[in-house]
Amino acid sequence: MTEVRGQLSFTDDVSRDQELLEYGLDPGADSTLLPNASVMSALQNLVRLATELCGAPFGVVNIVSAEYQHQIGAWGVEPGVCSREDSMCAKVFLSRERTVVADASLDPRFADNPFVTGEIGNVRFYASVPLQTESGFVPGTLCVFSDNTKELRPEQVSMLEVLAKQVVELLELQHRTVQLDRTYAELKDSNAKLAGFAGRVSHDLRIPLTTILGYVELVEDDPDVEPNSTAAQYLDRIGSSGRRMLGMLEDVLSYSRVGGGIQPAPLSLRDVAEEVARDLGIEDHDIVEVQDLTVHADRGQLRTLLQNLVSNAMNYRSPERSLRVRVSGISNYHGSTVYVADNGKGINPEDRAKCLEPLVRLRREGDGPGSGLGLATCSSIAKAHGGELTLKETSGGGTTVAVSFPAGL
Incomplete structure (x- = not known):
C-alpha cells in the first residue's frame, strides 16, 4: 500500500509507531501519559526556557505518530492530542531543518491550517526545530509560537536548536530506560526458568548422591575397616567431597531462586x-x-x-x-x-x-x-x-x- 499521509507512506507509518514505542512513547490517541513523570517534568522546564529565550508565550514538545500529534511537554498551553493532519509541525518536521515563520497566515504551508485560521488557534509567529536522534529518527519537534507576529534573532534560533538537542537527550534517556526495563523483564523470566531447571537437576542429582553418601557412612561404620587404613582415608575423601557437592547443589538452587542473588x-x-x-x-x-x-x-x-x-x-x-x-x-x-x-x-x-x-x-x-x-x-x-x-x-x-x-x- 503506498497511500501517502503527510510525508510518510503507510509502511513508514507502521515503522514510525514501532519506533516511538521503543522510546516508551505510546502513539495511540488515548495516550495521556507518554514519557515517565520525571521526563515530562524535565521536558516542561526545557519548553519554558525555550519560550523565555525566544520571547514567545507558548511552547510545546510535539511527538508525531502515524495518526496523531502528542504534546508531551508544554508551557503556556495545556498539553493535548490532535490529528496529525491538523498539525503544523507534521508538515515540516521530516525536513530535519528548523522552521521559523514570522506570520504563519502568510505562509502557504500553514495558511489554511486550523491552528492558524482560528478553528483551533490563531497562531502567527511559529518556530520549530526537529528532534533528531543519533540514529536519524525524528520523533517530533520543539516548537514555540505566538498569536502575534514576531522575528527571532540568530542567537535565539541557535539557543532553540541547543534546547532541542537537550530534549533529544531526555528522549534517549527514556529509550535506554525502556530497554533496561525490557531486559530486566526478560532476565526475570529467564531466572524463573532457571529456577525450575535447577530444581529438577538438583533433585535428580541429590538422590544418587545421597545414596552414595549413605553407603559411605555404612562402610565407615563397618568394624572391618581400620580407622587409619588407606580405605578409611579414601572413604573420608569421598564423603567430604560428596557432602561438599551436595552443599553446592543447594547453593545452585538457592542462587537460581533469588534471581542470581549472592x-x-x-x-x-x-x-x-x-x-x-x-x-x-x-x-x-x-x-x-x-x-x-x-x-x-x-x-x-x-x-x-x-x-x-x-x-x-x-x-x-x-x-x-x-x-x-x-x-x-x-x-x-x-x-x-x-x-x-x-x-x-x-x-x-x-x-x-x-x-x-x-x-x-x-x-x-x-x-x-x-x-x-x-x-x-x-x-x-x-x-x-x-x-x-x-x-x-x-x-x-x-x-x-x-x-x-x-x-x-
Whole structure:
C-alpha cells in the first residue's frame, strides 16, 4: 500500500509507531501519559526556557505518530492530542531543518491550517526545530509560537536548536530506560526458568548422591575397616567431597531462586583454594601455590570459580613442563583482584574473548575433556559480584585469569 499521509507512506507509518514505542512513547490517541513523570517534568522546564529565550508565550514538545500529534511537554498551553493532519509541525518536521515563520497566515504551508485560521488557534509567529536522534529518527519537534507576529534573532534560533538537542537527550534517556526495563523483564523470566531447571537437576542429582553418601557412612561404620587404613582415608575423601557437592547443589538452587542473588562475606582465599585443591585430588603444594588474601565474595560462587579455573589448568596443561598453578591477589580500598596463573598451553589473544562465551571450546590436540562452560561461568560469577574477568598471558607461557571483586558489595 503506498497511500501517502503527510510525508510518510503507510509502511513508514507502521515503522514510525514501532519506533516511538521503543522510546516508551505510546502513539495511540488515548495516550495521556507518554514519557515517565520525571521526563515530562524535565521536558516542561526545557519548553519554558525555550519560550523565555525566544520571547514567545507558548511552547510545546510535539511527538508525531502515524495518526496523531502528542504534546508531551508544554508551557503556556495545556498539553493535548490532535490529528496529525491538523498539525503544523507534521508538515515540516521530516525536513530535519528548523522552521521559523514570522506570520504563519502568510505562509502557504500553514495558511489554511486550523491552528492558524482560528478553528483551533490563531497562531502567527511559529518556530520549530526537529528532534533528531543519533540514529536519524525524528520523533517530533520543539516548537514555540505566538498569536502575534514576531522575528527571532540568530542567537535565539541557535539557543532553540541547543534546547532541542537537550530534549533529544531526555528522549534517549527514556529509550535506554525502556530497554533496561525490557531486559530486566526478560532476565526475570529467564531466572524463573532457571529456577525450575535447577530444581529438577538438583533433585535428580541429590538422590544418587545421597545414596552414595549413605553407603559411605555404612562402610565407615563397618568394624572391618581400620580407622587409619588407606580405605578409611579414601572413604573420608569421598564423603567430604560428596557432602561438599551436595552443599553446592543447594547453593545452585538457592542462587537460581533469588534471581542470581549472592551473599558476599569476607573470605580467606587460601582456605577456599585449598578446599578446591583437595576436591580435585591435588595434595602437592608445589602444583597449586596459594597466597592468602581476604576476598569479599559469595563462598559458593568463589569456590565454583576457583574450581573451574584450576580444572582448566589441569585440562590444558603443557606437555613440555610440569603443571604449576599460582592463586594470588591484591587488594585496596576499591576491592580485591584474584589472579589464577597457570603454565599451560595458554590462549591466543584473538581467542580470549571467544573463550568467555558459553559452550565455546578451542578443541586443540591433547586438550582434556570439557563442556566449554567453565570460563563463561567464571565470567558470570565476576559480573554477579559487580566485577569483571580478563585473560592475559602468563610470563613464560600459560594463562593468567584476573577476577575483580569490588569492596563491600
